[in-house]
Amino acid sequence: MTQSLPGQRPVRDRGFAGRAGLPVVVVGAGPYGLSVAAHLRAAGVPVRIFGQVMGSWRHAMATGMFLKSTPDAVDLSTPEPGGRLADFRRLHGEPELTELTPIPCEVFVRYGTWFQKRHVGDVDPARVVAVDRAPSGGGFLVRLDDGRELRSAAVVVATGLNGLAHVPGELGRLAPEGPGAGALVSHTSHHTDLSPFADRRVAVVGGGQSALESAALLHEAGADVRVLVRAPRVRWGMRPQSARSWAERVARPASPLGTGWVLAAVCTGPAAVRRLPAPARMLLFRRALGPSGGWWLRDRVEGVVPVRTSCRVVRADTDGSGVRLELAVAGRSAVLDVDHVLAATGYRLDLDAMTFLTPGVRGAPARVPGSNAPRLSAGFESSVPGLHFTGSLAAPAFGPILRFVAGTEFAAARVARHLARSLAAR
Numbered sequence: 001m002t003q004s005l006p007g008q009r010p011v012r013d014r015g016f017a018g019r020a021g022l023p024v025v026v027v028g029a030g031p032y033g034l035s036v037a038a039h040l041r042a043a044g045v046p047v048r049i050f051g052q053v054m055g056s057w058r059h060a061m062a063t064g065m066f067l068k069s070t071p072d073a074v075d076l077s078t079p080e081p082g083g084r085l086a087d088f089r090r091l092h093g094e095p096e097l098t099e100l101t102p103i104p105c106e107v108f109v110r111y112g113t114w115f116q117k118r119h120v121g122d123v124d125p126a127r128v129v130a131v132d133r134a135p136s137g138g139g140f141l142v143r144l145d146d147g148r149e150l151r152s153a154a155v156v157v158a159t160g161l162n163g164l165a166h167v168p169g170e171l172g173r174l175a176p177e178g179p180g181a182g183a184l185v186s187h188t189s190h191h192t193d194l195s196p197f198a199d200r201r202v203a204v205v206g207g208g209q210s211a212l213e214s215a216a217l218l219h220e221a222g223a224d225v226r227v228l229v230r231a232p233r234v235r236w237g238m239r240p241q242s243a244r245s246w247a248e249r250v251a252r253p254a255s256p257l258g259t260g261w262v263l264a265a266v267c268t269g270p271a272a273v274r275r276l277p278a279p280a281r282m283l284l285f286r287r288a289l290g291p292s293g294g295w296w297l298r299d300r301v302e303g304v305v306p307v308r309t310s311c312r313v314v315r316a317d318t319d320g321s322g323v324r325l326e327l328a329v330a331g332r333s334a335v336l337d338v339d340h341v342l343a344a345t346g347y348r349l350d351l352d353a354m355t356f357l358t359p360g361v362r363g364a365p366a367r368v369p370g371s372n373a374p375r376l377s378a379g380f381e382s383s384v385p386g387l388h389f390t391g392s393l394a395a396p397a398f399g400p401i402l403r404f405v406a407g408t409e410f411a412a413a414r415v416a417r418h419l420a421r422s423l424a425a426r
Contacts, residue, residue, distance in 0.1 A: 021046065022153040024419055025142050027128045027356070029053045032391040033158035034112060035077040035408040038119040039416035042079045045423065048152070050124045050144065054112040056160050057105060060189040064217050066102040068209045068294045069404060070240065073256035074108060077409040078119040088114050099240040102296045131155055132358040139386060140361075153423055154386035156415060157354065161392055165189045166348040171205065171341055174316050174323060184323050185316075185341040188214050198222035203325060203336060205313060206344030207231050208291030214344055215307075216300040226336060227307040228327065234307060235292035256406035262288055266399040270410050271378065273399035278369040281396060285371075288400045316341065349373045349393055361387065368396040379418025380411060388415055 024040055026033045029051035040047040052058070067074060075084045085103075086096055088111045097103055116123055130143040140152045165187040167179045175183035181190045188210045194217045204215045207229035218225045237258070241248075252259040255267040266273055266288055273281060293301065301307070308329055315326040323341055327334040350372045354362055365374040365382035373396040374382040374389050381388050390411045395402040402411060 022139055022151050023048045024154045024156060024423075025050065025128075025131075025140070025150070025152040026156045026158055027051065027131070028158035028160060028162070028391075029116070029123045030056055030158065030160045030391075031076050031112065031405045031408050032160065032411060033156070034116050034120050034123075035412035036156050036158055036390060036415050037123075038076070038078040038080075038083070038115075039412040040419065041121065043416050043420040045416065045420055048124060048150070049120065049122075050126055050128050051159075052125050053116050053123050054109045056162055056189075057109050057112065059192055060161070061105045062188070062191050062194050062214060062217055064220075065105045065213055066294070066296070067105060067108055068237075069103070069256070069406065070099040071097040071101070071103060072099070073404065073406040074103065074111075075409070076112065076115045076119075076405070077412045078115070079413070080119060083115055083119050085111050100242075102294065128356050130358055131356060131361055133361060153426075154388065154419055156380075156388040156390060156419075157357075157393065158390050159354070161189070161347045163353045163355070164347040164349060164392070166345050167343045168205075168313070168345055170313055170316050171343055171345075174318055174341065179343065184318055185343060188342060188344045191342075194218050194223070195221045197340065200224065200340060201322075201338040202226070202340050202342055203228055203323075203338045204342045204344055206291070206346070207234055207309075208344065208346070209293050209297070210346075211291075211344030212293040212301050213297055214342060215305045216297060218342075219305050220300075225305050226338070227301075227305055228311045228313065228325075228336075229307060229309045230312055231291070232310050234302075234309065235290065236298045236302075237292055237295040239295040257289060257401065257404060267401050267406065270398040270401055270407070274376070274378065274397055281368070281399065282370045284399055285396050289403075347392070349396065351393065354393075371396045373397065377418070378414065379422075380415045381418060381422075388419075390415060 023046040026037050026049040029049055033049055037047050037049045071085055089096055126144040126146050128142060129145050132141045134141045134151055140155050142152050143149050167187055171185045174185040179185045179187055197218055198221050201224045202218055204211050204227045215225050215227045253264040255264040257263045257267055310330040312328045313325055314328050317324050323338050325336045351374055364384045368375050373393050376394055376397040380390050392403050401407040
């Protein structure tokens with residue numbers, strides 16, 4: 001396959017033996033899917049990638065949101081030069097972003113689309129609805145939402161957080177047909193526009209970046225907002241320092257995920273994290289990065305939007321038009337009446353939520369003890385030969401950096417190297 005754009009190098013699949021010439025199918029066209037595809041094509045491995053380019057970033061982030069990560073932590077990965085965010089900005093005559101410049105999500109989406117055209121080539125927008133084992137000859141049978149079917153030598157699941165949004169049970173009961181933008185309760189991933197909540201009472205449940213930024217956007221859109229945080233205080237990131245002393249750098253080394261020895265270790269050594277005992281890995285996964293808000297967001301929330309800390313939703317009821325929340329606030333009971341509840345309650349890594357994998361495929365991979373995420377080899381392969389997982393579902397195996405774009409370089413290079421070797425040997 002060849003695709004070229006004005007002023008850009010053509011992207012080609014070079015000849016590759018593999019299993020009867022079958023391609024590798026990449027499910028998902030976000031940062032991890034695009035990076036894996038770029039590395040596979042550079043290695044000469046035939047690859048088909050399916051999904052909307054940067055789809056989650058287009059449809060699961062409200063207009064006006066910014067990335068929490070700094071510019072040095074959001075580069076997609078390609079073995080060829082010229083694929084960094086800074087390269088994109090420079091080629092388009094846009095000023096370089098610094099760690100003191102929050103990155104608008106729309107800039108990141110434009111960057112991802114440019115990266116796809118320059119380093120990946122064609123992406124099929126069809127949605128994968130079924131991945132099953134091929135009836136004979138090994139590999140997989142992949143079915144698309146337009147009725148097409150194709151055989152693949154291997155499958156890489158890079159769907160990000162799609163389908164993994166978590167709404168606690170006490171809130172979920174407000175929407176018997178499922179949470180959503182038109183229900184009494186929704187998840188932050190359900191919204192691209194928060195302006196329809198103008199003049200409405202909204203409770204935002206959560207204390208991380210998604211909760212705090214959504215609350216700021218709701219307030220700025222004219223909503224009456226209350227933020228409910230379980231923790232005793234809201235944590236805010238530190239404003240980056242343009243210059244740090246030698247002693248500061250030794251005491252708290254920098255990493256793409258922040259400063260400190262733990263974060264530096266998990267960023268530089270995901271392969272070493274994988275070799276830790278499962279309980280230690282799960283502890284890192286859960287504790288290395290707790291909920292917090294970006295330093296640049298603080299002035300838009302603190303003293304502006306009412307925030308209740310040490311607050312837990314005990315019960316949620318509705319009369320059909322509104323919601324009454326019974327709260328436990330620092331050991332005391334309280335009641336809050338609102339028109340809508342916005343759950344900024346994160347995501348739950350659950351392999352069983354990957355419903356496009358047929359039950360026989362979905363139930364086969366061994367799990368990381370203490371989670372419902374797949375156990376993975378050093379090449380991101382599950383216990384089902386040829387079935388690979390990357391991005392957030394790989395975080396319980398390789399550590400928290402796989403939850404962020406910063407993990408694309410490590411993951412894409414490992415997946416591509418493993419597949420190139422294993423397919424060539426068949």
